Amino acid sequence: MATNSSNGTTTTKPPPMPSPLRNSKFFQSNMRILVTGGAGFIGSHLVDKLMQNEKNEVIVADNYFTGSKDNLKKWIGHPRFELIRHDVTEPLLVEVDQIYHLACPASPIFYKYNPVKTIKTNVIGTLNMLGLAKRVGARILLTSTSEVYGDPLVHPQPESYWGNVNPIGVRSCYDEGKRVAETLMFDYHRQHGIEIRIARIFNTYGPRMNIDDGRVVSNFIAQALRGEALTVQKPGTQTRSFCYVSDMVEGLMRLMEGDQTGPINIGNPGEFTMLIKPDVEIKMVENTPDDPKQRKPDISKAKEVLGWEPKVKLREGLPLMEEDFRLRLGLGVSRK
Numbered sequence: 001m002a003t004n005s006s007n008g009t010t011t012t013k014p015p016p017m018p019s020p021l022r023n024s025k026f027f028q029s030n031m032r033i034l035v036t037g038g039a040g041f042i043g044s045h046l047v048d049k050l051m052q053n054e055k056n057e058v059i060v061a062d063n064y065f066t067g068s069k070d071n072l073k074k075w076i077g078h079p080r081f082e083l084i085r086h087d088v089t090e091p092l093l094v095e096v097d098q099i100y101h102l103a104c105p106a107s108p109i110f111y112k113y114n115p116v117k118t119i120k121t122n123v124i125g126t127l128n129m130l131g132l133a134k135r136v137g138a139r140i141l142l143t144s145t146s147e148v149y150g151d152p153l154v155h156p157q158p159e160s161y162w163g164n165v166n167p168i169g170v171r172s173c174y175d176e177g178k179r180v181a182e183t184l185m186f187d188y189h190r191q192h193g194i195e196i197r198i199a200r201i202f203n204t205y206g207p208r209m210n211i212d213d214g215r216v217v218s219n220f221i222a223q224a225l226r227g228e229a230l231t232v233q234k235p236g237t238q239t240r241s242f243c244y245v246s247d248m249v250e251g252l253m254r255l256m257e258g259d260q261t262g263p264i265n266i267g268n269p270g271e272f273t274m275l276i277k278p279d280v281e282i283k284m285v286e287n288t289p290d291d292p293k294q295r296k297p298d299i300s301k302a303k304e305v306l307g308w309e310p311k312v313k314l315r316e317g318l319p320l321m322e323e324d325f326r327l328r329l330g331l332g333v334s335r336k
């Protein structure tokens with residue numbers, strides 16, 4: 001109560017205003033989003049897109065095995081962004097509404113480097129993120145892979161295909177690891193009611209891939225720019241379907257925001273062999289065991305339930321990636 005001294009009447013004084021900072025905290029209903037593996041290739045593009053929405057607060061957890069702080073440098077210090085050095089094989093305690101769970105090396109040379117760690121990342125890492133989702137009631141999206149189809153006997157691959165995977169091969173740490181991760185997602189969904197989303201990602205390419213990542217698109221571009229022969233792994237007639245990263249990010253976000261658990265294939269159905277342009281020097285090299293002979297997504301489900309299909313053709317996406325590689329290799333921009 002306060003007394004008005006001029007006329008002696010008593011008035012009620014309003015409570016003090018909260019500081020402007022607190023005020024904004026009270027009135028903003030932000031979406032808190034965790035991106036594991038957010039310092040990697042796809043993850044950092046996803047973070048860029050999520051950060052465009054001013055209602056989003058983004059937390060990245062990454063152990064920097066194949067990712068880099070460099071991919072996120074424009075967000076470091078931003079008030080809606082946090083970067084944590086964290087290995088998902090250890091539990092993580094944060095309060096979030098959504099989890100995009102990408103953490104896992106994706107290039108065969110990296111996932112085969114320490115296969116036991118790759119399995120731990122897929123199994124224990126996914127268990128930890130599901131435990132977190134359960135505790136805080138978050139929706140969780142897993143980036144699974146077309147590798148769950150193994151060396152497919154059905155072509156193109158629909159989500160209903162159970163795959164043809166070698167359980168004891170050198171790729172199994174990744175392929176079977178992701179299959180167990182999918183199983184865990186569905187068991188947490190059925191047993192604990194967790195809201196899950198599973199994307200089966202097909203080969204994705206674009207700027208920011210590690211220059212020496214070892215995957216075919218990054219290898220071929222780096223080799224061409226360095227004037228080296230392109231290493232085609234035998235027989236070269238094996239096929240893949242390549243999706244540009246902006247299309248991939250759009251597909252992942254639609255899946256997260258939609259009401260379907262998946263699994264849903266997200267990829268570009270354009271199918272290519274490794275035997276490219278005959279005017280470029282090619283070196284045929286030995287292949288690695290269990291390399292899938294053919295791969296192409298059936299994206300009918302993504303079209304139907306997400307209203308999604310890729311927009312960027314390989315011939316449009318490759319030059320964008322080439323520009324990025326040129327800059328990072330210190331070659332300057334092309335005059336094309």
Ligand SMILES: NC(=O)c1ccc[n+]([C@@H]2O[C@H](COP(=O)([O-])OP(=O)(O)OC[C@H]3O[C@@H](n4cnc5c(N)ncnc54)[C@H](O)[C@@H]3O)[C@@H](O)[C@H]2O)c1
Pocket residue numbers: 036037038039040041042043061062063064065066067068086087088089101102103104105106107121125143144145146200201202203204205
């Ligand atoms: N790019 C593709 O073609 C493709 C295809 C299918 C599936 N995927 C999946 O998409 C996700 C991202 O792939 P990408 O191409 O961006 O690969 P990437 O290797 O560039 O990114 C993976 C990120 O995860 C981090 N990471 C790895 N192990 C971790 C751990 N134990 N704890 C915390 N962080 C860890 C890495 O440091 C890196 O930043 C992966 O789950 C991958 O399996 C990718």
Ligand SMILES: O=c1ccn([C@@H]2O[C@H](COP(=O)(O)OP(=O)(O)O[C@H]3OC[C@@H](O)[C@H](O)[C@H]3O)[C@@H](O)[C@H]2O)c(=O)[nH]1
Pocket residue numbers: 106107108145146147201202203204214215216217219220231232233234238239240274287288291292
């Ligand atoms: O220099 C190279 C590299 C690769 N290749 C061939 O290119 C094809 C694609 O190989 P990549 O290493 O790019 O990727 P893969 O398709 O084998 O695996 C990828 O699939 C989907 C994701 O889960 C992962 O990103 C990764 O496992 C393979 O047939 C491989 O033999 C070459 O011919 N030359």
